[in-house]
Amino acid sequence: MSERAIERKKQQVADLVERMQSARSFVIIDYSGLTVEQVTKLRRELRDNGCEMAVIKNNITRRAAQELGFNELEQTLVGPNAVAFSHEDSVSAAKIVYDFALENKALELKVGVVDGEYMDNDNIKVIATIPSRETLLTMIAAGILQPIKEVAIALDLMAQELEEQQA
Secondary structure, three states: OOOHHHHHHHHHHHHHHHHHHOEEEEEEEEOOOHHHHHHHHHHHHHHOOOOOOOOOOOOHHHHHHHHOOHHHHHHHHHEEEEEEEEOOOHHHHHHHHHHHHHHHOOOEEEEEEEEEEEEOOOHHHHHHOOOOHHHHHHHHHHHHHHHHHHHHHHHHHHHHHHHHHHO
16 A cells, blocks of 8 residues: 555544544444435435534544544444434434434444443434433423422412402
């Protein structure tokens, strides 16, 4: 292999290391069996949610993962793989790929790294099924407002009772 090719590959590894470090999370997916149209739809869905997907040679991904200390990724880097990066939050990429895989059986969510921690397939699926940030915030708000609502109803009933007694 020429020196120029070796330097190019070293640069690709360095670029991927930087992308992996800057992402909140990333997941390895097997996209074989998807049509070009399905891959395009997945990419669009990821992009619309602050994520991106890149098809990267396994050797480059393996070296970048080793450099970051994620040696566990190595065993899943077989066959055609892509990496989906999440930049805005920790679960977006995993959630979008998981939901897409439910509709498209040819797509497989393999493993990933979330907030700097390696996640095997089972853990990634758990992460992917966590409700979105907006849904969680809505659930928290509803939980906080419920006791206030109950107190307001109780006070209103007490006020109505007092009015009836005075009448």
